[in-house]
Amino acid sequence: DVKVTQSSRYLVKRTGEKVFLECVQDMDHENMFWYRQDPGLGLRLIYFSYDVKMKEKGDIPEGYSVSREKKERFSLILESASTNQTSMYLCASKSGSGYEQYFGPGTRLTVT
């Protein structure tokens, strides 16, 4: 079974802090994704990566950056956290030839 893990289930940070969210997958998938999920807005794609050191902007990249130094790990970085970044963050992975995305358990981030 594909396993996607995220470093924290719940995180509370202060406005202006730099925040790192980590995602690790164990299936040697080429593609990895970061989404945020908000009530009434559904899931929105922030960034994705199709290879090590490669990244592409999604629909809402502003205020975020990403890092993929190793194939199994994809990090989402909030350079200076703001209250409007309070959300559920979900990571997913997919093989290069496959169709299904596999999701992690999510990180509930609260910025105060």
Next chain:
Amino acid sequence: KQEVTQIPAALSVPEGENLVLNCSFTDSAIYNLQWFRQDPGKGLTSLLLIQSSQREQTSGRLNASLDKSSGRSTLYIAASQPGDSATYLCAVNDYKLSFGAGTTVTVRA
């Protein structure tokens, strides 16, 4: 830009009743469509994936249909159980996944 709509937003049924969840999308040029289940505060679990060339896909009590030309998919859950209570999301894959806002299902015992 792909728009995905799920109606209704919420649904409450007695145990044993069949569930019908609807998903519509605006651009029919898709690779596939995926149905997910999400329990409160949790991640997404993939239920079914239908390729654009398929009309339906089945897994146990779940059956999903796809009508690409009309931009619609339907998820049927037969003989619902309280354990089916969750939010169901559909996602359309053109070159990336676009999600609907979900249908929250409550199955009453």
